[in-house]
Amino acid sequence: MGSEEFQTARGTRDVLSPETWQFEAMRRLALRWAVRYGYELIETPIFEKSPVFLRVGASTDIVQHERYQFVDAGGDDLTLRPEGTAAVARAYVQHGLASAVQPVKLCYYGPMFRRERPQAGRFRQHTQFGVELFGSRSPLADAEVMLLGCRIVDAAGLRNPEIRVNSLGCDRCRPQYRRALVDFFTARREELCQDCQTRLEQNPLRLLDCKVDVAVRQEAPDLENYWCDDCRAHITTVIEIVAASGQIIRRDRHLVRGLDYYTRTVFEVGHPGLGDQVALFGGGRYDGLTANLGGESVPSVGFGMGIERLLSALPTALPTLVPDRAYVAHLPGFERQAYLWALKLRDEGIAVDADMLERSLKAQLKEAGRRARLALIVGGTEWSQGNVAVRDLTQGSQDVVALEEVVEYMKTRLQEGEL
Numbered sequence: 472m473g474s475e476e477f478q479t480a481r482g483t484r485d486v487l488s489p490e491t492w493q494f495e496a497m498r499r500l501a502l503r504w505a506v507r508y509g510y511e512l513i514e515t516p517i518f519e520k521s522p523v524f525l526r527v528g529a530s531t532d533i534v535q536h537e538r539y540q541f542v543d544a545g546g547d548d549l550t551l552r553p554e555g556t557a558a559v560a561r562a563y564v565q566h567g568l569a570s571a572v573q574p575v576k577l578c579y580y581g582p583m584f585r586r587e588r589p590q591a592g593r594f595r596q597h598t599q600f601g602v603e604l605f606g607s608r609s610p611l612a613d614a615e616v617m618l619l620g621c622r623i624v625d626a627a628g629l630r631n632p633e634i635r636v637n638s639l640g641c642d643r644c645r646p647q648y649r650r651a652l653v654d655f656f657t658a659r660r661e662e663l664c665q666d667c668q669t670r671l672e673q674n675p676l677r678l679l680d681c682k683v684d685v686a687v688r689q690e691a692p693d694l695e696n697y698w699c700d701d702c703r704a705h706i707t708t709v710i711e712i713v714a715a716s717g718q719i720i721r722r723d724r725h726l727v728r729g730l731d732y733y734t735r736t737v738f739e740v741g742h743p744g745l746g747d748q749v750a751l752f753g754g755g756r757y758d759g760l761t762a763n764l765g766g767e768s769v770p771s772v773g774f775g776m777g778i779e780r781l782l783s784a785l786p787t788a789l790p791t792l793v794p795d796r797a798y799v800a801h802l803p804g805f806e807r808q809a810y811l812w813a814l815k816l817r818d819e820g821i822a823v824d825a826d827m828l829e830r831s832l833k834a835q836l837k838e839a840g841r842r843a844r845l846a847l848i849v850g851g852t853e854w855s856q857g858n859v860a861v862r863d864l865t866q867g868s869q870d871v872v873a874l875e876e877v878v879e880y881m882k883t884r885l886q887e888g889e890l
């Protein structure tokens with residue numbers, strides 16, 4: 472423990488082994504599924520010019536309160552990315568991907584930054600995996616991103632996740648609904664919480680997912696009654712396709728999501744074991760975002776998945792990527808030979824450690840017992856006869872193996888890892 476000023480900043484933390492390997496296993500699992508679904512990996516910078524994220528929507532919490540925005544020494548107004556979509560959409564426009572073969576399917580994985588109020592399980596730096604599918608208006612695109620996310624959650628060990636979905640309508644039908652909503656809530660203004668009273672004019676849809684005004688919102692007009700024919704057909708098809716694949720999906724008329732850029736489909740995915748409030752990932756369709764970022768208007772749909780939350784919700788840890796390890800111990804005078812053998816075994820693909828502290832054989836084997844499965848003992852009678860003693864540290868048994876066979880022997884005894 473160092474002094475207070477040299478601890479991690481508020482809302483951030485170090486991740487140590489073995490948890491780091493859980494993160495890495497999760498990253499690989501997500502990318503494996505994304506590749507199966509035809510996605511390419513994109514990496515955008517950790518910070519962008521601030522307008523990129525301001526275009527996400529002026530009335531969202533992220534933009535209003537939670538941005539890490541700063542002016543650097545050169546006078547540039549920059550923001551640490553709070554989410555992935557705006558940056559990926561910016562890249563799509565900047566690199567002219569609208570003229571590539573559509574759809575363009577991109578996925579990203581990396582840290583995001585939001586100055587959230589400190590609370591258990593919330594971090595100001597968190598890891599997000601997400602996908603964006605550009606250039607398709609089809610309900611198949613909506614269905615596909617939902618299903619991909621569900622496969623990842625399922626493969627990580629949370630079997631049978633559940634999708635809640637809603638349609639926020641389009642430019643043609645949403646304005647009427649918005650007006651009906653403002654009228655309804657204005658008449659009930661006295662009953663609303665402070666937050667809702669202030670966002671009533673600015674963002675009335677957000678009142679539908681207020682956790683305080685649950686009773687009022689139950690009586691609010693239902694979007695479904697305002698959908699135009701196209702919007703109705705779209706959401707109906709999305710639900711039908713997803714359900715036909717065997718995935719659980721149901722409409723939630725109070726689901727609106729926090730970001731302003733969504734059109735039509737919004738969704739969140741949870742798990743019955745975690746309660747209604749926990750969303751493992753969520754997203755939707757945002758047909759206007761690329762136009763806001765200076766490109767042409769391209770239909771797009773995607774999701775973002777918080778990796779910390781997903782990992783903490785898993786019933787069991789992901790299989791470790793780390794292989795079984797071996798240890799080359801030595802009798803007095805054989806330190807250098809032991810080390811050379813460790814190097815040789817590493818070149819053969821085996822994870823091996825050797826003593827660097829001039830410990831006794833007994834102390835080396837004790838150390839080996841903590842981190843390895845097999846220990847080679849270099850030196851002694853066996854060694855002088857061209858053999859080596861190999862001890863199984865979990866079972867306590869010992870074999871004598873000819874030196875020319877030791878690599879094969881160890882490969883069959885040690886569990887391989889993905890790393």
Ligand SMILES: [Zn+2]
Binds near residue numbers: 641699
């Ligand atoms: Zn519509």
Ligand SMILES: [Zn+2]
Binds near residue numbers: 668681
């Ligand atoms: Zn409220």
